[in-house]
Amino acid sequence: MMNDSPGSPLPSAGAVDELPAAPSLRSITFERPPMSEHGLLDYVVRDDSFVWGRRGNGMVGFGEAARFASSGPGRFAEARAWWDAVVRAAESRNDAGLPGSGPVAFASFSFSFTSARPSRMIVPEIVVGRRDDASWLTYTTSDPDAELSVAAAEARLATLLDDVSVEHELGEGGDRLVEGQVSEDGYRAHVAAGVEAIKAGRLTKLVLARDAVAELSAPIAVAQVLRELALRYADCWTYSVDGLIGSTPEMLVQVEGDTARARVLAGTLDRATAPAGEPGYARRMLSGDEKQRHEHSLAIDSLTEQLGPLVTGMNSPKEPFVLELPNVWHLASDVEARLSVGADGTRPSALDLAEVLHPTAAVCGTPTEAAGALIRQLEGMDRGPYAGPVGWVDAAGNGEFGIALRGGVVETPTRVRLYAGCGIVAASDPEAELAESWAKMRPMREALNL
Numbered sequence: 001m002m003n004d005s006p007g008s009p010l011p012s013a014g015a016v017d018e019l020p021a022a023p024s025l026r027s028i029t030f031e032r033p034p035m036s037e038h039g040l041l042d043y044v045v046r047d048d049s050f051v052w053g054r055r056g057n058g059m060v061g062f063g064e065a066a067r068f069a070s071s072g073p074g075r076f077a078e079a080r081a082w083w084d085a086v087v088r089a090a091e092s093r094n095d096a097g098l099p100g101s102g103p104v105a106f107a108s109f110s111f112s113f114t115s116a117r118p119s120r121m122i123v124p125e126i127v128v129g130r131r132d133d134a135s136w137l138t139y140t141t142s143d144p145d146a147e148l149s150v151a152a153a154e155a156r157l158a159t160l161l162d163d164v165s166v167e168h169e170l171g172e173g174g175d176r177l178v179e180g181q182v183s184e185d186g187y188r189a190h191v192a193a194g195v196e197a198i199k200a201g202r203l204t205k206l207v208l209a210r211d212a213v214a215e216l217s218a219p220i221a222v223a224q225v226l227r228e229l230a231l232r233y234a235d236c237w238t239y240s241v242d243g244l245i246g247s248t249p250e251m252l253v254q255v256e257g258d259t260a261r262a263r264v265l266a267g268t269l270d271r272a273t274a275p276a277g278e279p280g281y282a283r284r285m286l287s288g289d290e291k292q293r294h295e296h297s298l299a300i301d302s303l304t305e306q307l308g309p310l311v312t313g314m315n316s317p318k319e320p321f322v323l324e325l326p327n328v329w330h331l332a333s334d335v336e337a338r339l340s341v342g343a344d345g346t347r348p349s350a351l352d353l354a355e356v357l358h359p360t361a362a363v364c365g366t367p368t369e370a371a372g373a374l375i376r377q378l379e380g381m382d383r384g385p386y387a388g389p390v391g392w393v394d395a396a397g398n399g400e401f402g403i404a405l406r407g408g409v410v411e412t413p414t415r416v417r418l419y420a421g422c423g424i425v426a427a428s429d430p431e432a433e434l435a436e437s438w439a440k441m442r443p444m445r446e447a448l449n450l
């Protein structure tokens with residue numbers, strides 16, 4: 001359902017008949033002096049930039065050299081075909097040779113094939129990247145006459161940095177958070193209906209989401225919000241792709257050469273309601289709780305079952321650890337796998353894997369099809385890019401796709417829709433899940449000062 005071909009492990013299941021026309025891009029990548037851990041954040045100054053980063057590593061993109069949009073069940077396959085065509089046609093010189101260097105596409109995919117919001121891939125004109133001691137700049141252009149040199153790239157970056165966004169006091173002068181498409185009562189009712197469906201044996205787990213709308217009195221200062229999220233939620237991946245912004249703790253898939261990694265989360269405890277001075281509280285309440293462990297194991301199974309056929313070896317820990325974030329604790333598992341080489345001699349790319357793995361039971365449910373259908377029926381809202389893959393891919397197939405959680409969509413400069421969802425199992429309580437959804441919106445609310 002959510003994938004083009006549910007249950008099929010092979011990305012080729014979503015092949016497209018006709019290759020889309022791809023622009024002829026030229027690019028140059030060169031190394032720059034090392035940056036400090038906060039160095040990359042100094043580039044997060046424009047509201048329209050593309051951002052992907054965690055703990056000072058990542059990329060900031062500016063401008064647009066190329067863009068692609070797709071919708072429906074074939075959205076991943078079409079995006080893949082477009083990116084393959086772009087890569088084949090591109091002339092690039094890459095002196096950095098690291099994952100993320102050379103031309104890259106930032107991408108955001110809608111959660112559902114029914115979404116009205118197109119999925120998108122954008123190749124920025126300029127990308128500044130950092131990975132520990134290495135730092136690089138990539139300049140990509142579709143202009144056949146553009147000069148492709150270090151000096152021209154630095155000059156273009158300087159021009160783009162001249163036009164930085166205006167900072168202002170957020171949360172001032174009548175900013176407010178209002179009800180979204182799913183009210184609090186509506187959410188309680190959805191959770192209760194989900195629990196009934198689970199008890200009736202229609203499915204085992206379901207993730208139900210709701211939204212809330214931030215109405216601002218002045219245009220949102222996206223760059224400022226992103227910097228705050230990145231500093232406060234240092235263990236999360238902070239993202240900004242075409243109006244989708246946030247800081248996610250969950251990694252759908254990270255590909256580096258022949259290695260794939262994922263961070264699976266499910267099972268949550270709000271830190272705001274935790275008793276002070278009780279060591280071991282989070283571990284006891286999460287690792288020692290049957291409901292939370294059950295929720296988590298279903299999320300792990302959904303990932304490993306889909307990943308299994310594409311890898312030669314997988315390391316999936318037996319026991320989850322407790323991930324501590326400023327707002328919540330989560331049960332978390334880091335999975336690592338060695339990717340197999342397929343019949344065509346290639347390994348799956350980050351984009352291939354994002355398609356195969358999405359949606360995991362951390363955002364949809366078990367079984368996937370039944371959960372997806374019930375989500376559409378009960379939520380009655382378009383999740384858009386919320387809970388979809390967000391991240392980047394490079395020309396070699398390396399990339400990172402987080403699950404777009406703990407964020408929102410900038411619908412207009414003064415209107416941001418926040419989303420949050422909770423895993424529902426037979427033992428779920430509507431009131432507790434509503435409270436948990438508020439806790440999951442806290443990072444964005446705090447960054448917006450709401």
Ligand SMILES: C=C(O[C@H]1C=CC=C(C(=O)O)[C@@H]1O)C(=O)O
Pocket residue numbers: 207209250265266267268330361362363405406419420421422423424440
């Ligand atoms: C669906 C969300 O979180 C997922 C990720 C971690 C823990 C979850 C949970 O405990 O319910 C959710 O499965 C969200 O943040 O909107």
